[in-house]
Amino acid sequence: MKTPGNNNWYTDAADYWASVDSTVNGMLGGFEQVSEPDCRDSLKFIQSFIAAPDAPVAPAAKGPPTITPGLACDCGAGIGRVSKHFLLRVFDRVDLVEQNAQFLETARTSYMGQDLQRVEQFIPIGLQDFTPEHQRYDLIWCQWVLGHLTDEDLVKFFKRCKDGIKPGGLIGVKENVTKGGVIVDDEDSSVTRSDYILKQIFEQAGLKLLKEATQTDFPAGLFTVKMYMLKPIQS
Template sequence: METSNERLSLTPNENFYKDGAEYWSKIPPTVDGMLGGFSEISTTDIHSSKTLLKQLFTSTKQPLGRGYALDCGAGIGRITKFLLSDLFDRVDMVEQNPQFLESAKKYLGKTILEKKIGQMFPVGLQDFRPEPGKYDVIWCQWVLGHLTDEDFVAFFERCKLGIKPKGVIIVKENISSGQVEVDTTDSSVTRPMGLLRELFDKAGLDCCRMVKQLGFPKGLFTVYMFVLRPRHEENVGSGE
């Protein structure tokens, strides 16, 4: 059985970010493009995510605020359009591909764009620094595989500063079955559950809720949602 240190020492090649950016530069700005050809899962995906957020809004221990959300790795804004803009007053988007953000302006539509969207940041998560204390929710979905382990931890350390005192970071990610799986096509990695939890821990985050995504087609990676809070709030919201 591989040790924690051995898993954490896995390092993508030196062109990891360059290759990833090049791959996405060739992907069409459509929902099918964002979901790797599996656009049919979008409705199920959004429904499950919305159910989780609504449970957090009505928590008796620490209800989640509905003021400001951040969509990380936003693409053309699928999650912003159908999830975050529906539940929060304002949404910021961070996406390294500026062409996707331009497409998002049309995809989101005039009403959402004018009434709901705050800032659009054309930058990779490895370089992004959220404004301190701004967000009720920082939402990260199907994007963390494009970060090295070191940048993963550093990104979440910055995110801890970016959420409000009662805010959360929510991660929705594919989970591999036992070891890191490297995809050389899009320059990404899929991490096993143990490694993800270790990286959260290393960033000073505690998981107060973990939910398995149901209803996806067979053959896809298992997907989990993680609700994360800074460690000094480790007892807040746990056990719900």
């Protein structure tokens, strides 16, 4: 069985995604029908963290902190599905981070359509090598991509993300979770971690969990999908 961190871990993942169609169905592994409930629940999840127009942006005395819906980073963006149908329904602008150049080209030339003018940067790099610009983002959103990172690289990635968000900015995660332990997918060089293991990694990276929720209305037989909102722990 393949183990995370071997010499071919990241190159094998890149090779797998190079064989995938640049379509929504390709991005979702043949489950195109989950796109609508996915984006619907993500929008519901994030609403309590978005400041109302003209409202002060600051940690609230009661309730969650709020952020300005300015610039978001879509990590593992693929062709831009999450940006188009979720992030750009909340944020003014996005950056797309995706190691597969063909996916980004599809986003640029066709998929994003009229929303293309609201994409600031197309960044063709894997998350194991991605370093966000200092204090650039209001939100860094990571969905169905962190399983490609080893535990060590994931902790390092989150630490870089802490530097990449503005003061008061947040980090969002949406991932499949197991009932316990880790399941390795040899085909695409990814792991599915348990909720417990993900929370251990958040803690190791110096992140505080503000909110979590479970995705609803997905077909039976798929992994449970959880959403997490995180902020840096103040030292």
